[in-house]
Amino acid sequence: MANQTDLVNRSNGRIEAVQEREAIAPFVDVYENVDELLLLVDVPGATNDGIDVQLDKGQLTILAKRHEDAAGSLLAGEYRACDYLRVFAVPQGIDPSKIDAQLSGGILRLRLPKSESVKPRRIEVKQG
Amino acid sequence: MFSRFGDASRDFALFDEFRRRMDRVWEDMDPSWSASPSNAGTHASSAWPRVNLYDAGSNLVLKADVPGLSEKDVQVTLTESGVSLAGERKVAPPPGYSAHRQERTHFSFSRSLTLPCKVNPEQTQASVKNGVLTVTLAKAPEAQPRQIAVQAH
Numbered sequence: 001m002a003n004q005t006d007l008v009n010r011s012n013g014r015i016e017a018v019q020e021r022e023a024i025a026p027f028v029d030v031y032e033n034v035d036e037l038l039l040l041v042d043v044p045g046a047t048n049d050g051i052d053v054q055l056d057k058g059q060l061t062i063l064a065k066r067h068e069d070a071a072g073s074l075l076a077g078e079y080r081a082c083d084y085l086r087v088f089a090v091p092q093g094i095d096p097s098k099i100d101a102q103l104s105g106g107i108l109r110l111r112l113p114k115s116e117s118v119k120p121r122r123i124e125v126k127q128g
Numbered sequence: 129m130f131s132r133f134g135d136a137s138r139d140f141a142l143f144d145e146f147r148r149r150m151d152r153v154w155e156d157m158d159p160s161w162s163a164s165p166s167n168a169g170t171h172a173s174s175a176w177p178r179v180n181l182y183d184a185g186s187n188l189v190l191k192a193d194v195p196g197l198s199e200k201d202v203q204v205t206l207t208e209s210g211v212s213l214a215g216e217r218k219v220a221p222p223p224g225y226s227a228h229r230q231e232r233t234h235f236s237f238s239r240s241l242t243l244p245c246k247v248n249p250e251q252t253q254a255s256v257k258n259g260v261l262t263v264t265l266a267k268a269p270e271a272q273p274r275q276i277a278v279q280a281h
């Protein structure tokens with residue numbers, strides 16, 4: 001495959017993306033217990049200010065931007081600074097105002113607490 | 129009711145997976161193909177962790193993605209002409225939770241890389257920040273860039 005040095009003759013049939021920066025799908029773990037859903041996302045290189053989590057119409061969008069961390073001229077490369085993007089359909093009964101996101105060591109921890117109405121409730125049986 | 133936890137952009141992940149497999153076919157045919165910087169990122173190597181090597185004048189800087197690993201989990205060993213990275217990532221589900229989806233896997237890795245020049249082992253530093261391992265290797269004196277003064281006659 002030729003390097004893109006020629007600006008005039010583009011190889012035909014190749015569709016160009018609008019943005020140069022690509023978004024890849026990071027690995028995600030999804031756990032659940034009685035109180036909440038817990039998501040763990042691998043986002044190495046992302047920092048707090050680059051993370052955007054939104055819950056809209058039952059869709060949870062996780063976008064993490066990675067900082068350009070070039071430390072000189074590249075001699076050999078296996079990855080490029082990219083964005084991490086995953087979109088999930090989230091079940092009903094999640095309280096959007098209580099979603100909590102924490103980033104440590106390249107792992108994003110998302111806690112999605114269930115609202116009170118969907119939590120299982122124990123009914124006490126009274127003596128008649 | 130909480131079992132309907134679906135991934136809306138899964139269709140596109142399928143394309144990614146296809147591309148990754150095709151890249152591996154190319155890589156098997158010609159290993160230099162993925163190693164050239166112009167192909168960096170889009171055609172990632174299948175080795176883990178993925179590594180970038182930079183030339184920063186008097187240093188070589190090596191960066192590797194190691195999400196979830198702390199300083200204690202990574203061993204960096206320096207030989208005369210190369211550097212090797214070893215480590216292990218253990219993934220334990222948090223207690224009290226049931227799992228819907230587990231894509232983040234347990235990793236145990238060991239990679240050896242040949243460096244383009246000799247390095248000074250005394251001045252090598254390694255750190256882990258935001259899930260990225262950075263190893264700074266000082267070039268040996270004979271490999272340092274040297275400014276030659278141009279003299280007028």
